[in-house]
Amino acid sequence: MLINLYIWFVGKPNLNLLLRVMKxxxxxxxxxxxxxxxYAQADTNVKTEKKGDVTGATYYYExxxxxxxxxxxxxxxxxxxxxxxxxxxxxxxxxxYANNKKVGKWLFWTDGKLTEVDYIDSRIVSVNExxxxxxxxxxxx
Numbered sequence: 089m090l091i092n093l094y095i096w097f098v099g100k101p102n103l104n105l106l107l108r109v110m111k112x113x114x115x116x117x118x119x120x121x122x123x124x125x126x127y128a129q130a131d132t133n134v135k136t137e138k139k140g141d142v143t144g145a146t147y148y149y150e151x152x153x154x155x156x157x158x159x160x161x162x163x164x165x166x167x168x169x170x171x172x173x174x175x176x177x178x179x180x181x182x183x184x185y186a187n188n189k190k191v192g193k194w195l196f197w198t199d200g201k202l203t204e205v206d207y208i209d210s211r212i213v214s215v216n217e218x219x220x221x222x223x224x225x226x227x228x229x
Contacts, residue, residue: 142167149175161187183207 133148133155142159149155154177158170166185174180183194183205190207197203206213 151175153177158185163187 133150135146135148137144139159141162144157144159146157147155153175154173156170156172158166159168161167165188167187169182169184171179172181179195179197181194181196183190184192189210191209192207194205194207195202196205201217201219203218204216206215
């Protein structure tokens, strides 16, 4: 279709110009697709609740189970404890933010191990890892 329009307007096709027009058209379509798909998914699985100076937010998987929950401060920055869950409801991570920066001890559960990461202003200070055949009690809801 683009080729036919080009030939109709210009006449004899210029291959370099035609390729540039096609590349720009494909790029424009890709940007449009990404924008529409991102907008369609935005905020459909989020519930927020104002609690004084903070806003609590709960994000959900498509099946309705909780994906993560935490709070934002009055400026809209991550603040307070955030917890992430897998699709089965098991904790994946627990940690605290202060004005959008990770602080204190964060716990991560992956592949049967518990990793503790200490943060100061979103910088890793130390990392400890435990591997054990028994499930860590803290992981349970």
